[in-house]
Amino acid sequence: MSDQSRALPDRPNLRYLKLEAKRRLSSGEFTTLHQAQLAIAREHGQSSWTALKEHIEGSHALAQMRWAISRFAPAGTPGWNPPDEEELRRHFDDRYLSLVPTDWVIRLFDTLTKRLREGLTDVRAEPLRLRARLGDLRVEAATESEPPYRLRQLRFYPLEGKADDPRVASPPTRDSGTVPAEAAAVAEHSFTELGLVGLLVAGATGDGPAWVTARGWANLDQGDALLPEHRFPAYSITKLITATTVLRLVADGRVQLDAPANTYLRTIRLADDAVTVRQLLSHAGGVDNPTSMFADRVPDLVSVTGPVAACGGTPGTYAYGHGEYAMLGQLITDVTGSRYEDVAARWVLEPLGMSTSWFPTEPPTTGVVTGHHLTDGGVFERVPAQVAVVPAAGGLWTTAADLVRFGTAWSSLLPDELAREALSPQAEFEGGDAGLGWGLVRPKDIAGHPGAGPGFSASLIIRPSTGQTWVVVTNRKVLVEPINERLALPLD
Template structure:
């Protein structure tokens, strides 16, 4: 143990000191982590690790956001114990503003915080605190928070999302970066931070401003084994974001008078029928038709749809209640094919991709090989390996391959393909979602109206994707769009939220 006194730097890092304690424990200098932390604290003239932590936090500006997050941590840290009593709504309203609780109702908030109780018992590290904002880490969670500008400084934003902590692959240590268009500084910063925090092989972040100009930043590798740098024009599978393409194609048929939203879908289906004759086109679009999902969604090639659903598609779910799934959109793809007398892929390309200039987007029948990224997965040893090279077996539910720029073009201009009234109807809530706090289902779109955002995620073997738009702006002819692609299956919605909903 060192007996020398040390001075803290001007901007001390608790994260660095904690890693230093672990390093000295691993080197055999101490028997326990507590002893190593205590020694480091005393070397810096403080009596305990807690005192050192408080001293470091006090060295920065007083942070109302930090104080409120500490309340959350202390209040919910014991939520997984029998004697714990949850806060009532009145108590929560003393710490969260009304707008936040309109987005995340008290019961949902309590459940969210309680689910991570064990993590909340650990120390905050990597703390970046300002008077009204906080960015930090606790255990394997990223914490982002903001408060009101005036007393009592209640939380107006609180985000907790998982980080990846076990990547040990040295090949991703120094990622290359490539850009196209005028990338905003904040987007470049989000891409750099997210690449490290989520443990990625490749990451693309893209967007468009109100005038439709597209920017793309790519970071990392398209194929790690071949040391192939990821470029802005590499193609990714969009997976379930494809459902938006399908929804707009159906709505174009509605606009042309060839399909009616509230007619039974079986009025238009010829090759495959629904077991429930009453399920409408609107219900299929809004995931309220109760259609069963395929047993599997991925394979080496796209089979005939009838071999996936059978000649009569089962409807075992409750009709009229939101239940996200792929089966309903499989039947919408067949509906498009039957009404247009062409394959779904051809009709969707003709009605959606081509009018929007999405020339680098298509629906392959097997895994494409040209200018596409390779999916990866992380082994238990923390090393990346190639993910299975499979594709969605239902083109209308998950078969689109595209570039970030093409998907931005879709997000920016999809409403131009429809009459204004029908575009507004697509963004009108059709059902309450059961998988997203404050979320609702439009026609294809997932909606969070209080945040004025709409979008759709996509994920499958080796890949993740996210599309978010501001519908209030898009429906009026302008707008903003954000796209995230990765070639590893991880949760990327928080990355896109940081772009679309920055903490003020």
């Protein structure tokens, strides 16, 4: 091995250096290829072969991100103008801009101006990929594999508080079904990065069997490993069950989407007679939210809403909440003459084989996951279990596999035209549209719903064009949608 430092040529050739390493291995100068590559790297002033490779090839993803920072960080200063479509197309590929229109790109960076001025930290760059930190956000980026190396993926998501609890240092893993390698990798990485106690990641193609990977603990105090069959509160994902139940009433001709909801309500009425069933389904009814959503036991709905539910919002304008779905649950009860929970089970859960799903009236204690909270000191504490006071808005307890069953097969319960209408825009919100129960991000071919409450977070998304489904659940209240986006829209 030479101890002479060598300068790289102006345009170094990595292929030549690879061949040089193999030649020196064959000559007997080294016993392994790794030793030969390491020697060549050090001879050229780099600490490792990976560092040499990155030095030679550079990071196109990092270069594009630096362009974005230099271009958007001055936003709001005198003389600054946003890039036009032609300029953006020099840095983002056509597919990305078909998923995220140019005006969305500009609005996105406009929200990041302060962070962009702080610059990137914790940079881990590869030639075509980048992971870095931007203030309190994690950045992931990937470029095309060929010149001009435009960005084909770029996403930002919040970083969570660091967990210093030694009890989560070596999380166990339990699988059910054939878990894709990329899903297992996402689960492993997300568990540490988000600071979790337990994480369930599940999915299926439209016609394939469900798979589930469970990582961490169901109950940290007791050291109980999290299992794929553990049950948990789905919270607001319940709204998809409720919407499907209402749409079954529509399919049977017992309810009309554009009829006033008060046409069908008996026990509790809406203060506004003009609010329609369609508006309730799409969060555009203006119905007030309950003052509290969680309790130790499910109360009578009238004690939550009163005999006349207030409508302080603007009908026809999207405003996400729980009040509309409280009234849809009552509508189901009034039209059928049966409890909401019984109708939803009979018309949705049972036909789809969701045998481990139900609506408890008080927190269950057997076979369920315990919620946790991360203290300021980085230690996890148990969160007392509660149930949603409005079952139709957040009362479902379920398993990851059951949610996958719903995601892949819910539309089979409805006529095709009505299922398509459920996934059609009814009201617009920032970053997407509201369908009939579903949140829609049409450019990305994604529909879904999150759920979050005391000690838990969950996310269900589907790809309408293929029927693919992904589910993420954790027993800590954090933002989990980025995990699902990694599964549905991988950088690779």
